[in-house]
Amino acid sequence: MKVLFVIAHPDKNSFNHSLLDAAVKRLESQGNEVKVSDLYAMTFKAIVDADDFLNHEEGTRLKVGEASFAATESHQLTDDVVAEQEKLKWADTVIFQFPIWWSSMPAMMKGWFDRVFSSGFGYNYGIRTDTRYGDRFGEGVMEGKRAFIITTIGSSKEQYSERGISGSINDILFPINHNTLFYAGFSVLPPIVTFRADSRREEVYVNAEKAVLERMDNLATVEPIHYRRQNFGDYTIPELTLKEGLEQPDQAHFDIHIERV
Amino acid sequence: MKVLFVIAHPDKNSFNHSLLDAAVKRLESQGNEVKVSDLYAMTFKAIVDADDFLNHEEGTRLKVGEASFAATESHQLTDDVVAEQEKLKWADTVIFQFPIWWSSMPAMMKGWFDRVFSSGFGYNYGIRTDTRYGDRFGEGVMEGKRAFIITTIGSSKEQYSERGISGSINDILFPINHNTLFYAGFSVLPPIVTFRADSRREEVYVNAEKAVLERMDNLATVEPIHYRRQNFGDYTIPELTLKEGLEQPDQAHFDIHIERV
Numbered sequence: 267m268k269v270l271f272v273i274a275h276p277d278k279n280s281f282n283h284s285l286l287d288a289a290v291k292r293l294e295s296q297g298n299e300v301k302v303s304d305l306y307a308m309t310f311k312a313i314v315d316a317d318d319f320l321n322h323e324e325g326t327r328l329k330v331g332e333a334s335f336a337a338t339e340s341h342q343l344t345d346d347v348v349a350e351q352e353k354l355k356w357a358d359t360v361i362f363q364f365p366i367w368w369s370s371m372p373a374m375m376k377g378w379f380d381r382v383f384s385s386g387f388g389y390n391y392g393i394r395t396d397t398r399y400g401d402r403f404g405e406g407v408m409e410g411k412r413a414f415i416i417t418t419i420g421s422s423k424e425q426y427s428e429r430g431i432s433g434s435i436n437d438i439l440f441p442i443n444h445n446t447l448f449y450a451g452f453s454v455l456p457p458i459v460t461f462r463a464d465s466r467r468e469e470v471y472v473n474a475e476k477a478v479l480e481r482m483d484n485l486a487t488v489e490p491i492h493y494r495r496q497n498f499g500d501y502t503i504p505e506l507t508l509k510e511g512l513e514q515p516d517q518a519h520f521d522i523h524i525e526r527v
Numbered sequence: 528m529k530v531l532f533v534i535a536h537p538d539k540n541s542f543n544h545s546l547l548d549a550a551v552k553r554l555e556s557q558g559n560e561v562k563v564s565d566l567y568a569m570t571f572k573a574i575v576d577a578d579d580f581l582n583h584e585e586g587t588r589l590k591v592g593e594a595s596f597a598a599t600e601s602h603q604l605t606d607d608v609v610a611e612q613e614k615l616k617w618a619d620t621v622i623f624q625f626p627i628w629w630s631s632m633p634a635m636m637k638g639w640f641d642r643v644f645s646s647g648f649g650y651n652y653g654i655r656t657d658t659r660y661g662d663r664f665g666e667g668v669m670e671g672k673r674a675f676i677i678t679t680i681g682s683s684k685e686q687y688s689e690r691g692i693s694g695s696i697n698d699i700l701f702p703i704n705h706n707t708l709f710y711a712g713f714s715v716l717p718p719i720v721t722f723r724a725d726s727r728r729e730e731v732y733v734n735a736e737k738a739v740l741e742r743m744d745n746l747a748t749v750e751p752i753h754y755r756r757q758n759f760g761d762y763t764i765p766e767l768t769l770k771e772g773l774e775q776p777d778q779a780h781f782d783i784h785i786e787r788v
Binding site for chain 2: 314329331368379420430431433505510518
């Protein structure tokens, strides 16, 4: 398999980097090809601005979506963004690794999505008709590829449980898993989440590494999250609302977009 | 009143900046004091790294939470972060303005939270006992201040409705409104959201400006979102899960953390 890791952590000796090293070693020992985008090591530019779009006319208004589309279509994106897009095209599995800060990705990782998932590549892709609304949510440039998150959280599992004050971890990750990865066409595997990663207990790391290595051995066979695809009858077009009665009685909020199987 | 705007948009002529200009003008004309942190204009450093903590020993492992706490406690944060913290202390109302990209903040805005809400300031604040778990979720350094989001989205309102494929806008903003702003002690007012902001219809802007100006006239009186406070009996300590039976039957997921009044 061809596996791309995209990792955002400022410390090479971190919990996250140790997990990465173990995962890469395991994959390579089994004959897989691995590439790593270590965003801090690359000093990846995380901020979208006019410099990202080589054909943007200086001094004119920057409408980000339009500028991004124009640059994507005419091959006027910057080399660093194109290099990341090429890695994505190359990979069959993409793993995003980062600590949760403020219930979301660190700015470095967010900026990778802001820039690399350009208009005409990560979104605004495919045609719109009466029965389909572009290639997105289950279709798109990443169709046929798998992706998932490996993340660490300082707080407890209880705090991120169904009744936890921070909301369930699945709800917290929905904007990334569903609205970003699945949106771009990926099949999204369940995340690997380590709680209390700041704990000094050795077993926290040992258990995390065990879960990661097990996943590495099963990348091709783990069942993806069953998000409903946009263009296959479950949603009204063009409103993009879930048709009535499709969810189970105990499903609500983000959860209605997952099909029980 | 003393109002701080924190805005992240790369274009000075954007929809967002036009709303900002209108809001500032209205506030100042009524005798309020206004400060603006225009993060792109400031070329604000959005990426957390070892340089953020002046007392961090070069070459040693960077545990971000610990380094952040040590720097906050010993006044060894960088000047740019301290300046933002001072503005927060000065303000009685803080308004965050940004476009929604990938169901969240642009990296520039996320990085502002990652850096400015340091450990011992934005989190890890207050004592822990059998009956309280730090000053957070309704208590904390921002207690007594109000905050809210003004944002723009390219998609339709339907797509971000209760049954919309992207999830409801209130759920999408929960990680910011509840897990970040309310967490740090702010009273959080309902967001002002403009959908289809990329539309070329003039009325979209006109309606947005109208909503913003109306809010400026009512900053002190608009009712905050009734998030449940952490340390006042609704949550188990230290698990931080909502006690059974407190929510209404039709409340689920993030919604259970809002008290119906």
